[in-house]
Amino acid sequence: MSVVIVTGSGGLVGSEAAKAFALLGYDVVGIDNDMRRLFFGSDASTLWNVDRLERELGSGYWHFSVDIRNREAIMDVFRIYGANVAIVVHAAAQPSRDWGGREPSTDFAVNALGTLNVLEATREFSPGASFIFTSSSEVYGDHPNALPLVELDTRYELEPSHPFFRGVGEAMAVDACNHAISGVSKLSADLMVQEYGRSFGLNTVCFRTGMVTGKGQSSTALHGFIAYAIRCAGTGSHLTVYGHKGKNVRDVIHASDLAGAFIEFVKHPRAGEIYNVGGGRRVNCSVIEAIERAEVVTGKKMNWSYLSAMRAGDTLWWIGDNSKFESHYPGWKPTYDLDSIFVELHEANLDCWSC
Numbered sequence: 001m002s003v004v005i006v007t008g009s010g011g012l013v014g015s016e017a018a019k020a021f022a023l024l025g026y027d028v029v030g031i032d033n034d035m036r037r038l039f040f041g042s043d044a045s046t047l048w049n050v051d052r053l054e055r056e057l058g059s060g061y062w063h064f065s066v067d068i069r070n071r072e073a074i075m076d077v078f079r080i081y082g083a084n085v086a087i088v089v090h091a092a093a094q095p096s097r098d099w100g101g102r103e104p105s106t107d108f109a110v111n112a113l114g115t116l117n118v119l120e121a122t123r124e125f126s127p128g129a130s131f132i133f134t135s136s137s138e139v140y141g142d143h144p145n146a147l148p149l150v151e152l153d154t155r156y157e158l159e160p161s162h163p164f165f166r167g168v169g170e171a172m173a174v175d176a177c178n179h180a181i182s183g184v185s186k187l188s189a190d191l192m193v194q195e196y197g198r199s200f201g202l203n204t205v206c207f208r209t210g211m212v213t214g215k216g217q218s219s220t221a222l223h224g225f226i227a228y229a230i231r232c233a234g235t236g237s238h239l240t241v242y243g244h245k246g247k248n249v250r251d252v253i254h255a256s257d258l259a260g261a262f263i264e265f266v267k268h269p270r271a272g273e274i275y276n277v278g279g280g281r282r283v284n285c286s287v288i289e290a291i292e293r294a295e296v297v298t299g300k301k302m303n304w305s306y307l308s309a310m311r312a313g314d315t316l317w318w319i320g321d322n323s324k325f326e327s328h329y330p331g332w333k334p335t336y337d338l339d340s341i342f343v344e345l346h347e348a349n350l351d352c353w354s355c
């Protein structure tokens with residue numbers, strides 16, 4: 001078993017996972033039809049990242065421009081590699097809360113039904129593989145908004161004495177709240193991934209992350225806030241901040257640290273697991289704090305304005321608790337902090353601006 005199938009391989013998480021597993025000696029099969037371009041426009045196309053994988057990984061990378069909504073085409077790819085598939089990283093998705101409400105049917109078809117197609121293909125042809133699903137803190141809907149948050153100068157925050165100060169655990173309820181359309185499609189997929197672990201014994205896992213970032217992200221106004229903010233600061237483009245006075249908080253994980261968590265999981269896979277994995281209490285920021293950092297790292301004043309209208313289903317505060325994952329996988333050692341994330345994204349953007 002020497003093959004890793006990565007869906008969404010042109011995207012932020014998929015490309016980082018592809019590189020990480022290739023470095024370990026796996027052959028990587030990528031599936032990505034550049035649908036991010038359809039969602040967010042040509043600026044957000046991920047073709048450049050597929051080109052980069054093909055260049056950097058050479059004969060260790062095979063690409064299929066296949067739509068995960070196309071069940072037969074997905075089956076055909078898995079049929080080729082069959083029992084040689086050791087790991088499936090399923091990261092192809094419609095990832096934006098805002099875009100999901102524009103086309104609920106497309107959002108659900110990609111996120112929920114697309115996930116079912118990839119699960120079915122794994123069950124049929126590669127049942128011994130570890131199945132890693134990149135879920136989201138969106139599955140908890142706006143439940144975190146019920147936490148007793150206090151308003152500080154630049155962020156909402158919990159009192160240090162609150163049991164969730166170090167982060168929200170997996171026991172938070174997932175229903176009877178507002179999810180926005182994309183939160184429902186992610187939760188549907190997340191539940192199905194768990195179920196394939198329970199009902200069919202596949203080694204499935206859901207990683208529920210807050211904000212993921214990294215230089216492999218094709219950032220856009222609707223998705224990829226930190227990279228987009230740095231680009232706006234650097235280029236002088238305008239940035240709109242929606243709601244919560246810009247004090248809403250997310251934990252932030254670099255995609256390579258997330259890929260590091262995938263690597264730990266596949267060493268000792270389990271069936272039907274869920275983990276909150278992210279920057280946690282160590283790496284997090286509010287929108288305003290991100291803007292301030294973007295200004296510092298670029299040395300330029302940001303051209304931004306504020307709209308009080310909130311995004312549907314948006315959460316005021318998300319810091320996840322990594323404890324469960326860390327206790328199951330003590331070998332996981334994330335390396336990035338906010339400083340290194342902002343510096344890396346700025347340097348990567350400099351390359352783009354000059355080309």
Ligand SMILES: NC(=O)c1ccc[n+]([C@@H]2O[C@H](COP(=O)([O-])OP(=O)(O)OC[C@H]3O[C@@H](n4cnc5c(N)ncnc54)[C@H](O)[C@@H]3O)[C@@H](O)[C@H]2O)c1
Nearest residue numbers: 008011012013033034035036046067068092093134136212
């Ligand atoms: N980036 C974040 O901040 C974040 C946070 C929480 C959860 N997640 C989840 O992680 C996963 C990966 O996110 P990302 O940031 O890498 O997204 P991304 O948009 O950068 O990558 C997703 C890739 O999937 C491809 N894709 C989309 N629809 C497809 C389809 N129908 N068939 C084939 N390919 C398709 C896109 O072209 C894109 O390259 C998603 O499930 C997302 O919901 C991301």
